[in-house]
Amino acid sequence: MVRVRFAPSPTGYLHIGGARTALFNWLYARHCGGRMILRIEDTDAARNSQEAIEVILQGLRWLGIDWDEGPVSADPAGASRGDFGPYFQSQRRGNYQERVEALLSRDLAYEKDGAIRFRMTREPVVMDDLVVGQVTRELTDREAEDPDFVIVRSDGHPVFHFVNVVDDLDMGITHVIRGEDHLSNTAKHIQLFKAFGVQPPRYAHIPLILNSDGSKMSKRDTGASLSTYLEEGFLPEAVTNYLCLLGWSPKDDREKLSVSEVVERFDLAQVLRHNARFDMAKLQWLNGEYLRELPAEKFFAEAVRAFARAGTDTNQWPLEYVRAALTTCLGKVKLFSELPAYAGFYFTEELSLDPAALRGDFTPDNKPRIQQLRDQFARLAEFKAEALEATLKSVAKSCGVKNGVLVHPTRLACTGATAGPSLYHLIEVLGKDRVLRRLDAALATA
RNA sequence: GACCCUAUCGUCUAGCGGUUAGGACACCGCCCUUUCACGGCGGCGGCCGGGGUUCGAAUCCCCGUAGGGUCGCCA
Helix, strand or coil: EEEECCCCCCCCEEHHHHHHHHHHHHHHHHHHHCEEEECCCCCCCCCCCHHHHHHHHHHHHHHHHCCEEEEEECCCCEEEEECCCCCCCCHHHHHHHHHHHHHHHHCEEECCCCEEECCCCCEEEEEEECEEEEEEEECCHHHHHHHHHHHHECCCCCHHHHHHHHHHCCCCCCEEEEEEEHHCCHHHHHHHHHHHCCCCEEEEEECEEEECCECCCCCCCCCCCCCHEEEEEEEEHHHHHHHHHCCCCCCCCCCCCCCCHHHCCHHHHCCCCCEEECCCCHHHHHHHHHHHHCCHHHHHHHHHHHHHHHHCCHHHHCCHHHHHHHCCCCCCCCCHHHHHHHHHHHHHHCCCCHHHHHHHHHHCHHHHHHHHHHHHHHHCCCCCHHHHHHHHHHHHHHHHCCCCHHHHHHHHHHHHCCCCHHHHHHHHHCCHHHHHHHHHHHHHHC
């Protein structure tokens, strides 16, 4: 039975690379019919908090990554699922203590300066990585001087290398899938496993995600935190899909795949060995693809949230009006965060019109025509898109101008922008009163 | 300083000894369209460099170079 784990340290945010690591673990578990374990490496008490753990749980859930074993909530003392708990390292002190003593009693570790150090081999360690292949790790010059390393600090706290290995051993982890930044240290981990007299798990080191300029992605970089995508109004399906395409490929030229399709095809052997740069433009494109096929109800709910985040409470408007307004935006934007700028004109009575732009469209020649259109609109009994379109076209015809001559100024007057939803539909939604008022205002200003 | 990994269009990638080096994003045209977006058509653009091996290398080997990672009483 394949058992994989994602073992994040609660630092207050979930790195996009960490999310990808979790995803690949999950994909492999689901592909193999194995088990996904979530373990919280909260040994650094000073830096950890329940909120920080919550960020991780929330991020994983958002992406659709579930775990068969691990915490149910962010509370270390709370309930968990699985027979290999606790799943918080802060609750596993006893195990570490036992393991340390086992090594000490066999002289595989020793005390020095109050710390406990592991007797590391001086021989090159051969690793057989599922992604990278066979790697022979030799000692660096610094290590050659003193190959042993600390496993328990002088303050009594065991270090990462040690607890990580002990937990993987005790939890029966069969495959360690993690970032390539751990490759060099894997030699230590393998030796630790051997010291405990067991076969190390299989390792798979996946490439890292870099910034678009090729530099390392650190906390500060935009897009480094998964929460960014949550807040910016990305769809989790799109983010997951995109992450799958970084370092892995279905090899059949398909870009848009559902998770179940990826689960079916995913395997570690096809994971690339080189790092990948994060391409926000491609993610946005994918997001647009998913956005376009979103059911109207979901689109509506997310759109309302996007407006709320931007400080516009759409609830102050009649529900039917909001619905109609947002419907004209369906399939037009790639991100929910674009919506407030794209369709904000629906939800304000004070449209700020750029005088310069206004002068361009509302020329002395054109103003009488727009005035005429305005008066025709005023006479309409039915303020519907079809009637509006017919009206505009007939006015244009009688004036001997192309539709665009009237379309552009009308759009500008009604929305303040040169691009937006379908003109006739947005006018219909806005309603006669607003449209006439906006047309009058533009006519007066220009 | 040492050790490890990596190297195909700007980016993500297909390719695993014989291909006009394919696709996607981005970009640029044209078409569609009242705007924008979508869609359609087309274009731009790549095997890091140098040696080998081979009848034949993007594919295999070596050396450079470049990028990334690691060498902590951080995780």
